[in-house]
Amino acid sequence: MNILDSKKRTIRNLIIFAICIIALPWLGYGLDVSRGADPHDQNNSLGWLFFILTPLVVSLLLRAFAGDGWKDAGLKPAFKGNGKWYLFALLFHPISILLILLLGASLRITSVPEVSMAKFALIGQALLVMFIPSFIKNIFEEFAWRGYLAPKVQSVVKNQMFGHVLVGLIWLTWHLPYYLVLLAPDILQNATSLSLGLFMFMGLLGIIPTAIVYGELRARTNSVWPAVLIHVMANIFFDALVLNKFFVFPNVAAELVFSPALFGIVTIALNLAVGLWLYRTRLQTVQGV
Numbered sequence: 001m002n003i004l005d006s007k008k009r010t011i012r013n014l015i016i017f018a019i020c021i022i023a024l025p026w027l028g029y030g031l032d033v034s035r036g037a038d039p040h041d042q043n044n045s046l047g048w049l050f051f052i053l054t055p056l057v058v059s060l061l062l063r064a065f066a067g068d069g070w071k072d073a074g075l076k077p078a079f080k081g082n083g084k085w086y087l088f089a090l091l092f093h094p095i096s097i098l099l100i101l102l103l104g105a106s107l108r109i110t111s112v113p114e115v116s117m118a119k120f121a122l123i124g125q126a127l128l129v130m131f132i133p134s135f136i137k138n139i140f141e142e143f144a145w146r147g148y149l150a151p152k153v154q155s156v157v158k159n160q161m162f163g164h165v166l167v168g169l170i171w172l173t174w175h176l177p178y179y180l181v182l183l184a185p186d187i188l189q190n191a192t193s194l195s196l197g198l199f200m201f202m203g204l205l206g207i208i209p210t211a212i213v214y215g216e217l218r219a220r221t222n223s224v225w226p227a228v229l230i231h232v233m234a235n236i237f238f239d240a241l242v243l244n245k246f247f248v249f250p251n252v253a254a255e256l257v258f259s260p261a262l263f264g265i266v267t268i269a270l271n272l273a274v275g276l277w278l279y280r281t282r283l284q285t286v287q288g289v
Contacts, residue, residue, distance in 0.1 A: 010156050013062045017149065018170050020058045025051040025177040040184040047182050052137075055144030055174065063148065072151040073143075078223035085221050089230035092213070094237050096270055097260040101247055104258035111248045119244065126240035131232065138231040145171055145211075146218040146227035154219070161212070161279055168211030172204045179203070191242055193252050194263070202256065202263035209268055210234075212275030220282055234262075 028050035032039040042048045062068045079086070104110025150167050157163040179200045192199055217226040238261055241247060249255035257265045 007156055009067050010152055013066050013068055014149075014152055014156070016066070017055075017058050017062060017152075018173075021055045021144075021170070021174050024054045025174070025182070029177055029181050039181055045182070047177065051174075051178060051182060052140060055148075056140045059144045059148035068148075068152065072155070073147055074151065074218060074222055074224040075147070076223060077225050078221050082221045082223070082226070085217055085226050086229065089217060089226040090233060092230060092274070093234040096267065097237055097241070100258060100260040100264065100266050100270070103266065104247075104249075104254070107258075109249070109254045110258050111250070112246060113248060119246070122244050123240045123246060126243060127236050130236040130239060134232045134235045135228070138228050138235070142214075142224055142228045142231055146214055147224040150215050150218050154215075160219070160283075164212040164215040164275070164279070165208060167215060168208040171211055172207045175204060175207065192259070192261070192263075193249070193255055198252075198256070199263060202265075202268075203261075206262035206264075206268045206271070209272035209275050210262060212279065213271055216275060216278035216282060220278070 025047055028045070029039050029047035031037075031046045037044055037046070039045050039047045063070055063073065101110055101112070105112060145167065149170060150163070153166050154160055154163040157166065179196070185196075188196065188199065194202070214227045214230060217230060218224060241260070247260075249258065256263070260267055262268075
């Protein structure tokens with residue numbers, strides 16, 4: 001097969017992937033409604049099942065049966081020469097969260113109601129308890145997003161930054177049923193004081209720079225595992241702090257700006273700055289500048 005035919009096949013498969021991961025969770029939600037099942041119940045919801053499984057399953061099927069193959073799957077850990085990027089994946093989100101909380105506290109905007117060994121022990125326990133479930137969950141996500149989608153998109157676009165953004169847009173669209181119909185309203189209310197519309201808009205906006213950072217880790221290491229690790233650290237640190245009410249904000253505007261969550265304006269700006277730095281320095285290295 002020549003290069004042109006290979007590119008056409010990849011584009012075809014990317015379209016199939018995008019249609020499936022966008023449509024199937026909505027189909028599952030429709031089936032939940034039609035059979036009288038609670039779409040918020042993760043243990044008995046086809047919407048949740050399709051939402052979680054579709055990206056990985058579709059990517060595996062396309063690799064196995066639609067000609068995509070496994071060469072660019074990034075399944076090897078590639079530890080040699082990439083120790084600093086694993087360390088980056090381990091520490092980036094914890095340090096970012098700490099810096100943003102300190103910034104908000106220094107401006108007397110973010111409040112930390114209780115600073116005690118007992119509170120830190122609860123947070124540490126939450127981190128340990130959540131690590132394995134989050135690791136498994138993010139294998140399902142990252143084997144699809146950075147294991148399949150990112151390398152395939154980058155193989156058919158000329159501008160790699162456009163490739164990162166395109167991956168982010170598809171990743172963003174996949175989240176829509178999660179926010180709109182699958183996530184129970186009380187869970188969202190416990191996590192944020194933002195309205196659903198504002199939370200969705202800012203959260204989805206924050207996915208783009210996150211896709212750049214994670215995509216750059218994938219490109220630098222040629223492995224999906226650093227992306228799995230950084231995604232795990234993002235989930236468990238923010239969830240542990242939220243569940244234990246470690247920080248509070250006086251109003252919606254303060255939370256919108258200084259929340260260390262994906263939707264926070266400072267968080268989005270920081271992720272974008274780091275993503276652009278990773279992108280530019282990698283290109284300079286490749287180009288020998």
